[in-house]
Every structure is written in C-alpha cells, then in structure tokens.
Amino acid sequence: MSDAVTLDPPPLPGSLPPLLPGNPPPLPGLVRFVGPEWAYWQLRIKGAALLLVTLGIYRFWLMTDVRRFLWSNTEIAGETLEYDGLATELLLGFLFAIAILIPIYVAIALASLELDLPDYSSALGGLGLFVVFGEFARYRARRYRLTRTVFRGLRFHQDGSGWLYALYAILWWILIIASLGLAYPWAQANLQRYMMRHTSYGKLPGRFEGSGWRLFLRGMPLWLASVGPLLVAAGFVAARIDWHAFDLANPEDAKDGAFAVIGADLVGKLGTKTLVGIGIGGIAGSVLVAVLVYPVFQAIVYRWWLSGLRFGDIAVTSRLRIGQVYLIYLRYIGLVWLFMIGASIGIGVLASAIFALLSAVHIAGSQIPGRDVIGAGIGVLFYAAFALGISVMHQVLITFGLWRAAAQSAEISDAPILDTVEAKAGLSSALGEGLVDALGFGSV
C-alpha cells in the first residue's frame, strides 16, 4: 500500500479523452437494495436444479452465490457491501463439524446402550446437545459472515464466546417457554446486546440499544390477541366449575381426590363433546390469530431490531411498515397457490405419460425388472422437485422480500463518520457455519 508515497505528477498527454462525468455524489445515510428480483429468481432456480442433481453437495456454492448477491446489492450511504467468503471454506467447516459431531453421536448411542439408560434419556441427551451446539453454531456462523463482509475496504468483526452465548440463549429459551412467550422481548434485547457488544466495523465498536420494554409494549397486543381465544375458552370453562362439588366428608370423594371429583362434575354438566369442542375451538382460534398477526409481529421485531443497531455514533433507524410485510406474504401465498395448481397438472400429465409408456412396454411382453422401483423413483423425484419449487418461492418471495424491505426501510445517521473508521486485523473460520449446516438449520 503506497498511498503515502508521493511521486512526480504522472505524464498526462494532452491527447487523453476529456474526463467522463464524475462519480455520483454520495447519498447521505440512505440504505437501498439495488439488485433486481429476477436475478435472484434466476440464481435460486438454477441453484435448486443443481441441488437436486448433486443431492445437495452444491449447497455450499449456492449459499456463497446467494450471499454475494444479497451483500453486493445492499447499499449503505452510496456504497454496497461485499461478501468475500468462499464456498470451499463452508465445505471445510462442514467437514470439520461432521468430524466433531460423529464421535459425539456414537458416544451417546453407546452410552445409552451400555448404561442401560431408559430410551428417552439418549433422545433427551441428543436434543440437549443439539440445542447447545446449535446456539453455539449460530453465534460462530454470525462471526464467519461478519468477517467475510467487506464495506469500504474494511471488514466487520465479532469476538466474544460462542459457549457463553449458547448458555445465555438456552437460559432465555427456558424463560420464554415458562412465561408463555412474554419473556421474548427481553431475551431478544439481551442476546442482541451480547452479540452487538462483540461486533465491530473495523475498529468502530457496535452496540445494541433496543429496549426489551419497548418491544414488549409493542408486542403485547399481539400476544393478547393470540392467547385470547385460549383464555376465553379457559374462562368459559372455569366459570362453570363447581368448586363445592368436592366434599372431603364424603368417603367416595376423599378416595377419588379433589381434582377427579371436580373434573367429573364439570364433564357431567357440560358433556365431554362440549368440553372437547371448547378446547379445540380455543386452540384453533389462538393458532388462527397467531398466523394472521405473524406478519405484524415480524414487522415490529425487524423495525425494533434495526432501529436498535449502533456503530459508534452511527445509529440505524427503520421505517418498515406492517402493510409491506403483509404484501410480501400475500404475494407468496398467491404465487404458491398458482404454482401448486400448475405443478399438479404438470406432474399429472407427466406421470400418466410415463405410466402409459411403462404399461406399453409391459404389454409388449418385456417385463422391466424393478418396474415398481422405477415408478417410485420417479415419484420421489417429482416430490423433491415440487418441494424445491416451494422452497425457491419461499426463499425469493419471503426471505429475499423481507431482506429487501428491511434494507429499503433503513437509514443511518451521521454517515460522515464512515469516512473515519480504521481497519482491524483478523478473520475467522467457517466451523460455526459447518455446524449449522451439519445440524440442519442453515439459513442466509
């Protein structure tokens, strides 16, 4: 690097063409997504076909292409990001993760066999390890992606401990489950604070300023709406409980226990069918509301998360609107519906053609060995192609759609600070990515 080296003015022959119009003026603080959707469709469809042909081995290359596209089309204050990770790094990380996980799986299986543990203990142990490794891997994968993200000639970085993060994440998950989801805002705020505290752009330290209370207040109506039908159903039943049905003096009652007696009384009053109906109705109502308000939830969380990001004095704000997220989902549902109709017709036509061909050969007298196997194989291929089709639509319309909407909605303050950040050395390995992949919950 020789930007400090001053040479004589270079020879500038007069015959040079006039300077072309200069660079565009920097855009103050705006975040944009500049890539066209069709290019992403192309990338994903081609990728799906290659995944099918290579039985998934191509995924490391596809993932790298996808990130290159998403990163290099995300523009912050006039400059786009650059992803400089390599597919071979992902492949190596995956192989490394496999090398770690196989002995662990074998050890669990042998231990449960040798120690004569009950069946569920090895399943539980496996699940526990899966969760711990999973959270660890998530953290390390984030680190890999950040260190492969170049912006204005500098990398992002992440330090901190993946194991500590996994511990926090698991404790928070227990709290979230125990509180029926009410702890979610604080869990997110806390985990994001940990991650962002250990994130930096060059030497510019990151932090997270989103508050759990704020997310809680915004999300509370959604929680109430989703849990509402269940609460109403429970309230309706509770109002009809005769708490005096249990009589300790009665020897029959004393033998059966309070719970059984009051329960039997309730069943007698309402009837089993009504009770089951109320239960199912409550659950169905809750699930339905949860599905309907999920885009609202997503919009709120995205906006809250983006608006909480800080790098030094640079603050991010987001104006992601709920309607945008609904539109993304509606478009997906509509197109998936069309795809399913089209695919059913296409598969039907193709399948009948193939079977006609097979039976023609059969009638002609030459029994094909393994005719059933061929039929089943074709069926499985159709299924895989169909599933891949749906997955491509999900990737493009939802994952990509949300990425683009979130990027477009964001803006950064104090963009001039971006001219003053210094570089910091260091890369990280793709082990986390490999674990994520080997454990089977990878994403962009």
Add this chain to the structure above:
Amino acid sequence: MSIAADTLMVPAAPVRGPAFYFNGVTSKRHDVIVETAANSLRIIDDDQQYVVDEWNYADLRSRSAPEGILRLGRRGEAALARLEIRDAALAAAIEVRAPALDRGGAADRRLRQRVVVLSLAAIASLVLTAIFGMPVLANKITPLIPLPMERKFGEAIDKQVRPLLDTGNRGAAFQCGTAPGEAQGRKSLDKLVRQLETAATVPYRARVEVVRRKQANAFALPGGHVYVFEGLLAKSETPDELAGVIAHEMGHVVHRDGTRAVLQSAGLSFLFGMMLGDFVGGGAVVIAAKTVLSSSYSRHAEAAADRYSVELMQKVEADPKALAAILSRIASDKDEGVALLRDHPETKERIAAINKVTVDDPPKPLLTGAEWKALKAICGSSPGDGKGDNQLKSSNQPKPSGQPKP
C-alpha cells in the same frame, strides 16, 4: 492467451476516468482518477498531484459488486484495498488489459461445473460402495460383534418394538399363551420350537412368541426374539407350515441378519445421510435410496433363511416344502388389496426355490392332532381369521430393523 497476443490486443491510447478508491487502512472514500498505463493501472489522486498506487494488470481481480460497478481488488492481499469504477468505458478498457480479471465469472463457472461433475462422480461412487461394498463390510463386521452385546442390543430394540406392535386389542395380553386357557397352546408351541432348536445350532435360546396382531407375518430380532403374529398362525394349516416359518426366523437369528441389517442401515445413513440430501425435498430422495438398497440387501438374507429353513425341516424329518405352501397361500390371498405383492417376482422366486428340494420320506408329524389344535387356539377362543393387511417381506412392517416376512 499468449503474451504476444496480449500485447497486440492492448490499444495504444491510455484511458482515464473517475473512480472511488479505498485503501484498506481506513474507510475513507477517495475520489481518484484511474489511468490505464502500459503494464499497470495507475491510481491518481483527485487533484492529480501524485500517484496513489499502481496495480499490475496481472494482479487485478474483480470482486462481487452490483450491476454496473466494476469492483477491483488485488490478488492475495491481506489488506482490502478496493477500486470502484462506475464508468463503463473505463471498465471495458481495464477488462481488455487484465485478462485474469474475470469480471463475467467464466473461471468461476468452470469451477462450478467441476463441482457438479465431481459431485455426480462422488454420488456414483457412494452408490456403488453401498451396493457392493456395504454387504461385504457388514458380513465381515457382524461376526466380530460379541453375542452378549448382540443380545443386549436385541433387548433394547425389543423394548421399542413391543409397544409399537401392541395395539392392546380385546383387552388381552399382547402375548398369547399366558392366560390359563391358553397354556396347552403354549406347551404345543414349546414342543414345536424345542424340536427345531435341538436340531439347529442356535447361539442362544430362541424365544418364540405368538402375539396378538392380525397380519400374517413373523419376524426375528437380533438376540433370538422371534415374533409370530396371530394372523400367520391362523393362516397355517399344518404344524409343518408354522414350523417352516419359525425355522426361517431361526435362520435369521443364526445368520445374525438383524444385527447385520442394523449395521448396514447405520452404514447407509452414514454414506447418504451425512453428506447428501441436506436440502428441501432431499430427505425423501435419501430415504428412497436407502429403502431400495436395504431391500436389495434383505433379498439375499431371505433366500439364505429359506435355505436354512429347508435344511432344518429336513433334519427334524418334517416337510420342508410347507414353508412354500404358506408363503404362496398368503401371497395369493384374494381378500386383500395386495395385487402388487401377489405377482411380486421375489415371492414367486422364493417359493420356486423352496420347492426345488426333493423329499424322499413322508414327513414325520411334529405335533399330534390335539397338540396342533391347542396351538391354533393359543390366542384364546377366537383366533384371528387372518383378515388385516398381509405383510410379506418387502413391505416394511414392522420397521425396526427386524426381518419382516414369514
């Protein structure tokens, strides 16, 4: 491309134009002028006072960037100096001079083609290993597994299988022959099994049980558990038919087919499950491949168990062809929608192979008429009439590594 051609292609007149420059040390964006010199790209400070840097054409690499921007870096450099060119004419001029730049990604595409081709080769190699290598490997490893371990392992599988099979119907015990009225049947069964066992060389006692399930099926677990379904007993017309089936299952136990199947299935999971199929819909492809392969493994095991049954039946001087009789009866059952199974070549081949045996002496009865009657009633007064799904081999019920089929 030769150097001579290279030189020929370079237009004489240098091209210059505006660009952004990041030096990789700070994030500052420098407005620079870029000029295509003879052997290098010259980066000149905005006010044209000094040359900031000179990058050799051979070192130039294009980096991922949005449409319309040429983003340049240098090969193998630790710092991340970048040059961003939005001027199409200048970008084109640089591309001509730096053939290794690969802006269109041709080298990258070639690499991807190699990945796809090598993946296909790897899959072919895995499939060949699975078809030819895995059975050999499993055959070599199975005898190395100590019998007590196999037994323990069988117990573990048994603990999982029993609840799956036990439908708890009619409120009776899952296992037939435990109620007081069924004791005679149990005695007959024991007599039948004892005769087979004495003639055989089973590494440990075969624990044969008749259980309450309607299908005409039987299977053996590693370690000597043999389950005969009530439906199969109902379909047996002679003691020899039942004995033939039990002898077949003992063949699986002696050959340690259950353990071998588990080893093979683990091997297949390792070959296919770990590396492959990690995409939406891929699970189905892998499961299908595994099913086809395991059924090809079990074909050999079935034939061997049939041969064992024939030999054992000859040793106890019973009718070795009785197994073929019950196989074909189950296979030709018109009640069931098993047309596919009925003309299944595998079952036909098996029956034909069994029937090849020559029987010299008339068979000696294994059980008396009364004993057989008691055995038929081992599941109580209303033995299953054989209705229900017939399960022949190649239908995968019950799943857990057993050898389903009579």
